[in-house]
Amino acid sequence: xxxxxPEAVIEAQRQDWNRVAAGWDKWDQFxxxxxxxxxxxxxxxxxxxxxxxxxxxxxxxxxxxxxAGEVVDLAESMLAVATRKAKTLGLEHVxxxxxxxxxxxxxxxxxxxxxxxxxxxxxxxxxxAAAEIARVLKPGGYVA
Numbered sequence: 001x002x003x004x005x006p007e008a009v010i011e012a013q014r015q016d017w018n019r020v021a022a023g024w025d026k027w028d029q030f031x032x033x034x035x036x037x038x039x040x041x042x043x044x045x046x047x048x049x050x051x052x053x054x055x056x057x058x059x060x061x062x063x064x065x066x067x068a069g070e071v072v073d074l075a076e077s078m079l080a081v082a083t084r085k086a087k088t089l090g091l092e093h094v095x096x097x098x099x100x101x102x103x104x105x106x107x108x109x110x111x112x113x114x115x116x117x118x119x120x121x122x123x124x125x126x127x128x129a130a131a132e133i134a135r136v137l138k139p140g141g142y143v144a
Contacts, residue, residue, distance in 0.1 A: 006124040010100065013122055017060070017075035024061045025081045032063060035117070039064035042115040045144035052112035055136065057101050058119020062086060065094060068115055101129040106136045113142045 004012075024031065032039075042064050048054050056065035060075070062082030066089060079096040086094045099105055102125055114133050123129050133143060 009124040018077040021077035042144045046113035046142040057116040
């Protein structure tokens, strides 16, 4: 059986995450309580502080991005939930967008810190994604 192309894997994941977004939203408080330590640890390990430009890869419904900064995720439905939560919290400095981690929509050296909770393990081309993360990260920036 031939293996799928990276593009086919990504598209299948996009469809899967969009399909389950309502469930993640329904159980949001449960996930937030039970994964809060991970979110806070990522933000702390990335040395996030006011004034930094932070990129959260695969933020899904908004965590840990709601603690941190800018977001790129694959699934539009997940980001709709995250956007609603950010507005409820009055977080106007957080922007959500869909995208491909192997082709990030940011200038070279424009991001102070990159965080990711549940993204990299799903990527079909991790070396390509790592190179792209390194490209957008400022010299001396942090990855967590």
